[in-house]
Each structure stands twice: as structure tokens, then as C-alpha cells.
Amino acid sequence: MSTMVYLLSIAAAIVALASVVELLRRGRLRERHAVWWILAALLALLGAVFPASVAWLAGVLGVGLPSNLVFFVSIVLLFLVNLQHSAELTDLEDKTRTLAEESALLKVRLERLEGRAEPPSDSPEAPSTDA
Numbered sequence: 001m002s003t004m005v006y007l008l009s010i011a012a013a014i015v016a017l018a019s020v021v022e023l024l025r026r027g028r029l030r031e032r033h034a035v036w037w038i039l040a041a042l043l044a045l046l047g048a049v050f051p052a053s054v055a056w057l058a059g060v061l062g063v064g065l066p067s068n069l070v071f072f073v074s075i076v077l078l079f080l081v082n083l084q085h086s087a088e089l090t091d092l093e094d095k096t097r098t099l100a101e102e103s104a105l106l107k108v109r110l111e112r113l114e115g116r117a118e119p120p121s122d123s124p125e126a127p128s129t130d131a
Helices: 003-025 031-049 051-061 066-114
Strands: none
Touching: 003 031, 031 051, 031 066, 051 066
16 A cells, blocks of 8 residues: 555544534534444544554455455445434424324314314315305
8 A cells, every 4th residue: 555545544534533622512413323433433434543443354254355245344334324314203203293293182172162163175165255
């Protein structure tokens, strides 16, 4: 590995780690979302500082090329991030549906209490506009 590639990979890993920390500091990223990104940035930094360790680990695991191991670990981390976001999205969809139902029930109750409950517009009891 050339010196330029070595320094560039270290710089990229440090920029990634600093970006995650800065997003956390500004409140733009929550801790539970940052865990996987910090792990990825730290692994990238370790691999950049000690490239021989990546080659050694690839050999131990029986992976032909160290870059294949890096890509595999990256894909696994991205899969875990996607899985976490999907689980949270499912929870948020459930909460949104519950809130919408509660809001509709409260609206109906308020209209009945105010005496303004109107029949649905598709029923034959709807007032006509022929005056």
C-alpha cells in the first residue's frame, strides 16, 4: 500500500468518525442510531491504521482478498442499520395509526358535544343544495 493511500484511508476514517460525533453533538443524530455508524467508523480507522490486521483477519477467516472482507463487513453493518430503521419505522407507523384513530374519535365526540354532528356526505340524509 502506498503512503498516499494509507494516509487517505486514515483521513477518510477520521472524517467519518468526526462527522458522526458532530451530528451527535448538534442533536441531528440520536445515540441509538449512531451506534452502528460509530462502530463502522472505528473499524474503518482500525483497518486504516493497521492494514496488516485486515489482511491477517482475511487469512484467518479464509477470505481470498482483504478488500472482500472489508466489503462484507460494510454490507453487514449497512444491513444492521437498515434493519434497525425498519423496526423503528414499523413502531412509528403503529403509533401514527393509533394517534389518527384517537384523533378521529375525539373529533366525532367533540362534534356531538357541540351539537354539530353532521351525517356523512355519501348518505341520503345529507342536506341538498337546491334552495
